[in-house]
Amino acid sequence: MKNILITGGAGFIGSHVVRNFVNKYPQYNIVNLDLLTYAGNLENLTDIDAKSNYTFVKGDICDDKLVNRLFEKYRFAGVIHLAAESHVDRSITDPMSFIRTNIVGTVTLLNAAKNFWKDNFEAHRFYHISTDEVYGSLGSEGFFYENTPYGPHSPYSASKASSDHLVRAYYHTYGLPVVISNCSNNYGPNQFPEKLLPLIINNIKNNKPLPVYGKGENVRDWLYVEDHAYAIDLIFHKGKNGETYNIGGENEWTNIKLVNKLCEIMDGKLHRVSGTSAQLITYVKDRAGHDLRYAINCKKLQTELGWQPTVTFDKGLEKTVNWYLKNTHWLQNVLSGDYEKYYQNQYQKR
Ligand code: NAD
Ligand code: TYD
Numbered sequence: 001m002k003n004i005l006i007t008g009g010a011g012f013i014g015s016h017v018v019r020n021f022v023n024k025y026p027q028y029n030i031v032n033l034d035l036l037t038y039a040g041n042l043e044n045l046t047d048i049d050a051k052s053n054y055t056f057v058k059g060d061i062c063d064d065k066l067v068n069r070l071f072e073k074y075r076f077a078g079v080i081h082l083a084a085e086s087h088v089d090r091s092i093t094d095p096m097s098f099i100r101t102n103i104v105g106t107v108t109l110l111n112a113a114k115n116f117w118k119d120n121f122e123a124h125r126f127y128h129i130s131t132d133e134v135y136g137s138l139g140s141e142g143f144f145y146e147n148t149p150y151g152p153h154s155p156y157s158a159s160k161a162s163s164d165h166l167v168r169a170y171y172h173t174y175g176l177p178v179v180i181s182n183c184s185n186n187y188g189p190n191q192f193p194e195k196l197l198p199l200i201i202n203n204i205k206n207n208k209p210l211p212v213y214g215k216g217e218n219v220r221d222w223l224y225v226e227d228h229a230y231a232i233d234l235i236f237h238k239g240k241n242g243e244t245y246n247i248g249g250e251n252e253w254t255n256i257k258l259v260n261k262l263c264e265i266m267d268g269k270l271h272r273v274s275g276t277s278a279q280l281i282t283y284v285k286d287r288a289g290h291d292l293r294y295a296i297n298c299k300k301l302q303t304e305l306g307w308q309p310t311v312t313f314d315k316g317l318e319k320t321v322n323w324y325l326k327n328t329h330w331l332q333n334v335l336s337g338d339y340e341k342y343y344q345n346q347y348q349k350r
Contacts, residue, residue: 001053003029003074007061007109008083010034012191013129015044016229017080022048024233031055031074033067034083038338043330044190061105064112071116078125080236081109084160087194088133089346091156092288102159103166110170117176126178127236128167132221132248133157134182137291144182145297146244153289171242179239181231183247184296188225188316189323192334194342196220200259201324202331204266204277211347214286216256219293223249224316227309234305245305248296251313256281265321284347 009018009032021030034040036058048054059066061083070076083105085091085098110126117124135144136151150165152158170176187197203210231247239245253261263277270277301307311319324331 001027001029002077003031005031005033005070005074005076005079007033007079007081008040010036010040010042010044010056011082011086012039012044012188013186013225013228014082015041015190016188016225017082017232018045018054019048020226020229020233022051022054026053029053029055029074031057031070031076033057033059033061033070035060037085038342039086039192041190041330041334043333062100062108064108067108067112068115071112075116076113077123078127078236079109079113080127080129080232081106082129085156087192088154088156089194089287090342091154091159093345095155095159098155098159102156103162106163107166110166110176114170114174114176121175121177124177125236125241126167126170126176127232127239128164128178128180129232130160130164130180130182131157132182132184132246132294132296133291134161134164135294138293138295140293143295143297144246146182146246146300153291157291168242177241179235179241179243179245181235181239181245181247181301182296183228183231184221184223184249184294186225186228187222188320189327190330191225193331193339194346196255196258197262197320198324200262201266201321202335204263204280205270205325207280209282210259210263210277210280211282211284212256212259213284213290216254216259216283217292218255218290219252219295220255220258221248221295222251222253222258222313222316223247223309224311224313224319227311230310231301231307234307235301238305245301246296246298247301247307248298249309249313250296250298252293252295261317262321265317269321269325
């Protein structure tokens with residue numbers, strides 16, 4: 001039985017990756033290392049947490065003693081590294097926690113992998129999960145390719161860019177077997193309601209203002225989270241060492257068009273007169289350094305590894321909205337005192 005370390009497995013994307021690996025690969029023992037920050041939630045994994053090939057460890061990826069102890073105990077065959085501080089707005093108010101987790105945490109894992117695997121690199125793999133935001137911002141045309149020069153603008157994207165560079169440096173300098181993917185915006189069940197889609201769905205439900213930054217003209221490329229998890233599975237097993245793979249939905253939306261679409265869907269679900277929810281749209285002060293457009297070219301992943309998204313946007317939005325409307329208990333638990341404080345602070349000052 002191979003032990004695989006997944007970091008950040010209690011978060012949004014991580015929980016979908018952990019579920020897929022635990023269910024699909026009984027020959028792996030999945031060790032999920034997660035600090036359970038505000039974004040980590042074990043409720044995301046209640047359906048698999050009793051499985052015999054799953055182990056949860058609460059801990060910090062920056063804690064090198066703990067990380068080394070886990071490598072010693074489990075002799076991991078592979079690492080899939082998702083743990084991160086992930087919200088751009090939080091990185092603007094508190095950059096240091098992003099530097100710590102995203103950079104120092106990644107190097108702590110790289111060092112452990114290098115030391116424990118040094119006699120047999122070929123049998124191992126370190127897979128680093130990253131974002132398209134490292135490439136910076138596009139104008140109205142063009143796409144991000146795997147060889148697009150990095151140009152991050154937010155403390156979040158700069159910290160992810162830095163971690164990507166360090167992962168590549170360990171490949172070139174020490175020969176560590178690494179692979180990296182950079183994905184566009186994910187949406188789906190279990191996403192913390194500080195990110196656009198769940199925030200808008202929750203606010204529509206509660207008749208609260210729908211904050212749209214600036215003119216709402218920024219463009220994001222949206223991918224259903226399970227299609228990202230599927231790409232991660234494919235890249236972990238079939239990707240080539242030292243390579244980078246872009247992952248995207250080929251599904252670009254301006255924020256305002258997307259918010260209007262969610263309003264329409266929610267009017268239907270909540271039996272409101274068409275146009276009711278859209279009246280809640282409120283333009284607020286723009287995000288500092290707000291990237292205009294992200295768009296991914298993911299032909300390499302499609303042609304070399306045969307990946308294609310399986311969930312259309314209409315279907316994915318339907319599944320997502322239904323999930324948030326059904327999982328009121330999950331939502332209630334995350335909308336705790338801390339969330340309330342974050343929300344007040346973030347949206348009052350605008
Ligand atoms: P998330 O914020 O929902 O989850 C992050 C998880 O990491 C949480 O469970 C949290 O508890 C854990 N964590 C944070 N700091 C930690 C630490 N020091 N030690 C151990 N665990 C820690 O994030 P997400 O949206 O699921 O993103 C996961 C990864 O995918 C991140 O690396 C992110 O950069 C990347 N990514 C996200 C998106 C997106 O649209 N959400 C797109 C592309 C790439
Ligand atoms: P977000 O979900 O934070 O993802 P990212 O910044 O990583 O792309 O935001 C998606 C887009 O929605 C981004 O252009 C910022 C915008 N946005 C709003 O207009 N209002 C909001 O309240 C939030 C959270 C985001």
